[in-house]
Amino acid sequence: MRVEILGCSGGIGGNTMRTTSMLIDQDILIDAGTGVSDLPLVALAAIDHVFITHSHLDHIACLPFILDSVGDMRNTPLTMHATQATQDIIRRHIFNWQIWPDFSEIPSPENPFLRFNTIEVGKSLRIGHRSITALPANHTVPAVGYQLEDLRSHASLVFSGDTTSCDALWKMVNEIPNLRYLILEAAFPDKLRELAMMSKHLCPSLLLEELEKLQSDPEILVTHAKPGQSDQIEKELRAGAGQRRIKMLAMESVLTL
Numbered sequence: 001m002r003v004e005i006l007g008c009s010g011g012i013g014g015n016t017m018r019t020t021s022m023l024i025d026q027d028i029l030i031d032a033g034t035g036v037s038d039l040p041l042v043a044l045a046a047i048d049h050v051f052i053t054h055s056h057l058d059h060i061a062c063l064p065f066i067l068d069s070v071g072d073m074r075n076t077p078l079t080m081h082a083t084q085a086t087q088d089i090i091r092r093h094i095f096n097w098q099i100w101p102d103f104s105e106i107p108s109p110e111n112p113f114l115r116f117n118t119i120e121v122g123k124s125l126r127i128g129h130r131s132i133t134a135l136p137a138n139h140t141v142p143a144v145g146y147q148l149e150d151l152r153s154h155a156s157l158v159f160s161g162d163t164t165s166c167d168a169l170w171k172m173v174n175e176i177p178n179l180r181y182l183i184l185e186a187a188f189p190d191k192l193r194e195l196a197m198m199s200k201h202l203c204p205s206l207l208l209e210e211l212e213k214l215q216s217d218p219e220i221l222v223t224h225a226k227p228g229q230s231d232q233i234e235k236e237l238r239a240g241a242g243q244r245r246i247k248m249l250a251m252e253s254v255l256t257l
């Protein structure tokens with residue numbers, strides 16, 4: 001399984017900051033933030049599945065554009081996978097004919113560009129040799145993370161999505177054998193710890209407290225730094241990392257499972 005980081009910033013600004021999205025092989029996206037907009041048309045048309053962590057704009061911004069840009073280049077609907085709560089929000093507030101047309105009825109309800117699939121925390125979906133499982137998260141809106149497992153190598157990657165402290169997440173993460181990569185968020189530096197808590201994110205000190213609950217030793221990659229905050233977050237994480245292998249996740253990097 002190939003995991004390409006299309007965007008991993010908590011905001012926008014210039015060529016180096018794109019919001020959250022990961023491309024799994026050619027056909028699966030995890031979130032559809034602004035990082036998706038760098039993909040050429042032919043790559044956009046190859047996306048069959050989009051797994052959404054939560055409804056915030058920085059994670060879904062490009063989904064409406066994908067459908068309008070390449071819907072007619074495809075023979076089958078693109079499937080948006082999300083929990084019922086997240087699906088309801090996105091249908092009510094995005095695909096409502098006011099913000100964007102409802103592509104689950106276009107060009108016809110019988111043969112649309114978009115279809116919805118409801119996922120549940122703890123349940124796995126198998127797509128070819130990839131297994132995708134929703135994990136618990138704790139954010140200001142209904143949210144999940146994902147475990148991606150390559151069923152050939154049995155290696156796993158966990159992406160927490162946007163979450164503050166979440167014991168239920170660690171309970172499930174600690175049951176995963178062969179966890180190779182753990183992508184966690186730290187949106188703010190420690191001086192903004194109050195804002196991190198209010199907006200249900202992590203900062204380095206909170207992230208390091210969370211890592212005390214982790215019982216395995218994956219490579220830890222940190223995502224979602226707000227614009228201009230990445231260097232300070234990295235400095236604070238380095239200072240407290242101890243034996244943990246922690247580094248900042250980089251846009252355009254490729255992880256292999």
Ligand SMILES: Nc1ncnc2c1ncn2[C@@H]1O[C@@H]2COP(=O)(O)O[C@H]2[C@H]1O
Nearest residue numbers: 010056058140162187198199200201226
């Ligand atoms: N009181 C607040 N609650 C939630 N988000 C806030 C607040 N104040 C500012 N924000 C910002 O709004 C952003 C919405 O997306 P994020 O959750 O990524 O990060 C959030 C913060 O950067």
